[in-house]
Amino acid sequence: xxxxxxxxxxxxxxxxxxxxxxxxxxxxxxxxxxxxxxxxxxxxxxxxxxxxxxxxxxxxxxxxxxxxxxxxxxxxxxxxxxxxxxxxxxxxxxxxxxxxxxxxxxxxxxxxxxxxxxxxxxxxxxxxxxxxxxxxxxxxxxxxxxxxxxxxxxxxxxxxxxxxxxxxxxxxxxxxxxxxxxxxxxxxxxxxxxxxxxxxxxxxxxxxxxxxxxxxxxxxxxxxxxxxxxxxxxxxxxxxxxxxxxxxxxxxxxxxxxxxxxxxxxxxxxxxxxxxxxxxxxxxxxxxxxxxxxxxxxxxxxxxxxxxxxxxxxxxxxxxxxxxxxxxxxxxxxxxxxxxxxxxxxxxxxxxxxxxxxxxxxxxxxxxxxxxxxxxxxxxxxxxxxxxxxxxxxxxxxxxxxxxxxxxxxxxxxxxxxxxxxxxxxxxxxxxxxxxxxxxxxxxxxxxxxxxxxxxxxxxxxxxxxxxxxxxxxxxxxxxxxxxxxxxxxx
Ligand SMILES: Cc1cc2nc3c(=O)[nH]c(=O)nc-3n(C[C@H](O)[C@H](O)[C@H](O)COP(=O)(O)OP(=O)(O)OC[C@H]3O[C@@H](n4cnc5c(N)ncnc54)[C@H](O)[C@@H]3O)c2cc1C
Numbered sequence: 171x172x173x174x175x176x177x178x179x180x181x182x183x184x185x186x187x188x189x190x191x192x193x194x195x196x197x198x199x200x201x202x203x204x205x206x207x208x209x210x211x212x213x214x215x216x217x218x219x220x221x222x223x224x225x226x227x228x229x230x231x232x233x234x235x236x237x238x239x240x241x242x243x244x245x246x247x248x249x250x251x252x253x254x255x256x257x258x259x260x261x262x263x264x265x266x267x268x269x270x271x272x273x274x275x276x277x278x279x280x281x282x283x284x285x286x287x288x289x290x291x292x293x294x295x296x297x298x299x300x301x302x303x304x305x306x307x308x309x310x311x312x313x314x315x316x317x318x319x320x321x322x323x324x325x326x327x328x329x330x331x332x333x334x335x336x337x338x339x340x341x342x343x344x345x346x347x348x349x350x351x352x353x354x355x356x357x358x359x360x361x362x363x364x365x366x367x368x369x370x371x372x373x374x375x376x377x378x379x380x381x382x383x384x385x386x387x388x389x390x391x392x393x394x395x396x397x398x399x400x401x402x403x404x405x406x407x408x409x410x411x412x413x414x415x416x417x418x419x420x421x422x423x424x425x426x427x428x429x430x431x432x433x434x435x436x437x438x439x440x441x442x443x444x445x446x447x448x449x450x451x452x453x454x455x456x457x458x459x460x461x462x463x464x465x466x467x468x469x470x471x472x473x474x475x476x477x478x479x480x481x482x483x484x485x486x487x488x489x490x491x492x493x494x495x496x497x498x499x500x501x502x503x504x505x506x507x508x509x510x511x512x513x514x515x516x517x518x519x520x521x522x523x524x525x526x527x528x529x530x531x532x533x534x535x536x537x538x539x540x541x542x543x544x545x546x547x548x549x550x551x552x553x554x555x556x557x558x559x560x561x562x563x564x565x566x567x568x569x570x571x572x573x574x575x576x577x578x579x580x581x582x583x584x585x586x587x588x589x590x591x592x593x594x595x596x597x598x599x600x601x602x603x604x605x606x607x608x609x610x611x612x613x614x615x616x617x618x619x620x621x622x623x624x625x626x627x628x629x630x631x632x633x634x635x636x637x638x639x640x641x642x643x644x645x646x647x648x649x650x651x652x653x654x655x656x657x658x659x660x661x
Contacts, residue, residue, distance in 0.1 A: 171196045171197040171198070171272045171273060172197065172198050172199065172272055173197055173198070173199045173200075173201075173269060173270060173271040173272055173356075174193040174196065174197035174199070174200050174201075174271055174272065174273050174274070174275055175193075175200075175201050175202070175203060175262075175265060175266050175269055175271045175273070175274045175275070176189050176190050176193045176200060176201070176202045176203070176274075176275045176276070177189075177202075177203055177204075177205075177258075177262060177274055177275070177276040178202060178203065178204045178240075178251075178276075179204070179276065179277070179279060179284075179426075180277075180279065180308060180424065180425055180426045181277045181307050181308065181426035182204075182233065182236045182237065182240060182386070182387075182425050182426050182427050183240075183386075183387045183426055183427055183428070183429065184240060184243055184244070184348060184387070185345070185348050185387065185429065186345040186346050186347075186348065186429035186431060186432060187277070187307065187346060187348055187426075187429070188277055188305035188306060188307035188346045189275040189276050189277045189303070189304075189305050189307065190202070190275070190346075190348050191346035191347055191348050192275055192303065192305060192346075193273075193275040194348060194349070194350055194351075194354060196273075197271075197272070197273070198354070199354065199356040200249075200350065200354055200355055200356065201249065201252060201265075201269055201271070201355075201356055201358065202240070202244060202249070202251050202252070202355075203251065203252040203253070203254070203261075203262070203265055204237055204240075204251060204252075204253050204254075205253075205254050205255075205256060205257075205258045205261045205262065206230075206233075206253070206254070206255040206256075206367065206372055207256075207257065207258055208255060208256055208257055209257060211230065211255075211372060211373070211374075212373075214227055214230070215373040215374075220375055222370070222375070223373075224369075224370060224373060224374055224375035225373055225374050225375065226374075226375055226377050227374050227377070228377045228379045228520045228554050229421075229520075229554055229556070230369065230372070230374045231369060231374065231375075231376055231377040231379050232379050232380075232383065232385050232421065232425065232554065233425060234366070234369055234374075235379075235380055235385040235386065236385045236386040236387075236425060236427055237251060237253060237366060238366060239385070239386035239387070239388065240386070241253070241366060244355055247350060247355045248353060248355055248356075248357055249355030249356060249357060249358070250357065250358045250363065251366070252265055252358055252362055252363075253364075253366050253367060254367070255367045255371070255372050258287060258291055259287065259290050259291055259294060262274060262291050262294075262295070263291070263294045263295055263297075263298055263300070265362065266295060266298065266300050267298055267300075268359070268361065268362055269359070269362070271300060272300065272301060273300060273301035273302070273303050274291075274295055274300060274301070274302050274303070275303045275305070276288070276302070276303070276304055276305075277304065277305050277306070277307035277308060277426075278304055278305065278306055278307065278308070278312065279308075280309075280312070280313075280462050280465055280466040280559065281465065281472060281558050281559075282465075282469040282472045282473075283472070285469075288302075288304070307346075307426070308426060308430060308462070309430060309458070309459045309462050309463075310334070310338070310342055310343070310430060310431065310434055310459055311334060311337065311342070311459055311463070312459075312462065312463065312466065313463065313466045313467065314467070315337075316330060316333050316334050316337060316463065317333075318333075323463065323464075323467045324460075324463075325464070325477075325573040325574065326573070326574045327456075327457065327460055327574045330456075330460055330463075331453060331456045331460070334456055334459065334460075335456075338438070342431075343431050343434055343435045343438065344431070345429065345431060345432065346431075379520070379554070382519065383418075383421060383521075383554065385427065386427055387422075387427050387428065389422065389427070390419065390422035390427040390428040391428070393417065393418055393419055393422065394417070394419060394428060394432075394433070394436075397416075397417040397418070397419065398436060400414065400415070400447075401417075401436075401437070401440060401445065401447045401448050401451060402440070402445045402446070402447040402448065403415070403447055404416070404417075404447035404448070404450055404451045405446050405447050405449075405450040406447070408450070408524070408525075409525045409591055410525070410591055410592070410597075411512075411515075411523035411525055411526055411591065411592060411597040412592055412594070412596035412597035412600070416523065416524065417451070418521070419433070420521075420554075420555035420557075421520075421521075421554040421555040423458070423555070424554075424555045424556070424557055430455070430458075433455060434452065434455055436448075437449075437451050437452035437455060438452060457560070457563075458557075458559075458560060460563075461557075461559040461560045461562070461563035462559045464477075464559065464563060464573060465558065465559040465562065465563075471562050471566075472558060472562070474543050476566065476571035476572075477566050477571060477572045477573045477575075478571050478572070478573075478575075478656075480655075480656050481569070481570065481571030481656055482571075483655045483656065484571075484652060484653065484655060484656065485652065485655070486539060486540055486541040486652075487538065487539040487540055492538075492539075492540055495538045495540060495639055495640075496534075496538070496540055496544055498636065498639050499513065499530070499533070499534050499538060499540070499545075500513065500517075500548055501513070501517075502514045502517065502601075502602075503636040503639075504533070504538075504636065504638065504639050504640075505616075505617065505631075505635070505636040505637050505638035505639055506533065506537075506584040506585070506588075506615075506638060506642075507588060507595075507598045507602055507605060507613060507614060507615075507616065507635075508526070508529060508584055508587060508588035508591075508592060508597075508598060508614065509529060509530050509533045509584055510601070510602060510636070511526075511592075511597055511598045511600070511601035511602050512526035512527075512529060512530050512601075513530060514601035514602065515601055516549075516552050516553070517552065518601075519554075520552060520553060520554035521553070521554055521555070522549075522553070525587075525591050527549075527564055527568075528564075528567075528568055528582070529582055529584060529587050530545075531545055531564065531565055531567075531568030531569070532568045532581065532582040532584075533582070533584050535568060535569040535649075536569075536581045536582070536645070536646070536649045537581075537584065537640055537642060537645040537646075537649070538639070538640060538645070539645070539648060539649065539652060542565045542566065542568065542569035542571065543565075545565055546561060546562060546565040549561050549565070570653070570656075578649075578653040578656055578657075579650060579653070581646050581649060581650075583642060583646075584642060585614050585615045585642065588613075588614040588615075589614050592614075593610065594610050595608070595610050595613035595614065598613055598614075599613070602635065604628075604629060604634045604635055605627070605629060605635060606627075607626070607627035607628060607629075608623065608624075608627045608629065609623065615638075616629060616631060616635060617631055617637060617638055
């Protein structure tokens, strides 16, 4: 093949990239492109805007900085990245035609809307006699590669994981070599060689995300190295949000700035060498594959369906009261410090620790009685690492409607969760400085503290910090009644 175009989407790296590797093997000249999709980005420009009318959107900034790195790397090798702000269905065939390529190479995306987009782009390219070649890249095993003995897809994690581990071979983890020959990254023809569209020109402002989340493969690699020095203790620290126990790699993984094969290779090797931390971490990476597999096989989940249809019979709170409770949850004003600190972490940084995602999701659905879909949508808007498959999986796990979810009668107590996983209140103090002076006993439930302690700590409840919006014990009883419809339907 003479010429190929690689279309980058959620695989923003120039190493161990399946589509790029195949293109470099098959074509004499290779170009790369990325499209800032107006169908995805335009709806984001709403709500609060800055004085220039620009949206503060960390993910767009993070992607933009990652692309800048790729462009610089490619230019150093004689090529460059062709970046457009438009509709892929129009841009990809147009660029492919102008370059005169024989094929467009890309990696699989499993979200139903992306699958539909790729089908249309493929159709448009076919009309131009241009091949569309797709590859597995962002997971180890996809779609129907891991099946039960009766050839069905798994819906329970542990047997899926066991089968996944049994199936795994060295070739599944081998890196896709991406070594261009001299001149193989072809210079961009003048007509197509426009500068990277600025964030401003697309309606976004710089967010400063790079200060705490260095973008690109370089940033991901630095985070990975830091984590590998701690991985053996992962199982000890991973549940405690105040300590640096987890990898913080989810956003780099989300945008493919790191290769999943590289991460699994590291974890697997260390697991075989006896590291408990690596064993548990590998399990988390398998959860990621699991949820991708679930979404690929159950696309209805992207349309708001409960995995277990019975759960669609639940009547959630509605009306002005529900909206008020939801606003308190979003703004971190529920009066439950661990929940509120977690929501502040999300709002301030775009990240929330896994333990806290479980706590706040349980609180929203089982303490406030609010539909998990509201929480799912809020996370989708605010998480830097937002991934439809894992987010949906996580919310349906917490609300009990998901595959392999926690039983509906298991209701996290936000106070005991706080006492157990933030016993000193260090995480709470970081995000709720107004509670800083409360004792480690009172900080989990300030309304239980005596007047003297509150006064000494300078806290007036209802002024400096919210009074609890619900009583957990009462909410728990209400939830058991709310979920009883599920029990009745299932019986
Ligand atoms: C309600 C809810 C919503 C969630 N939404 C998302 C989301 O939108 N995007 C996302 O990547 N994860 C999501 N998760 C899973 C998990 O919370 C994050 O992956 C994790 O907190 C990211 O931090 P980390 O990279 O430090 O994780 P680590 O603990 O270091 O884990 C390493 C990697 O394993 C994967 N992983 C870990 N836990 C899970 C899990 N439970 N399910 C699937 N993959 C997992 C992630 O890719 C993560 O980066 C959600 C969990 C819940 C309960």
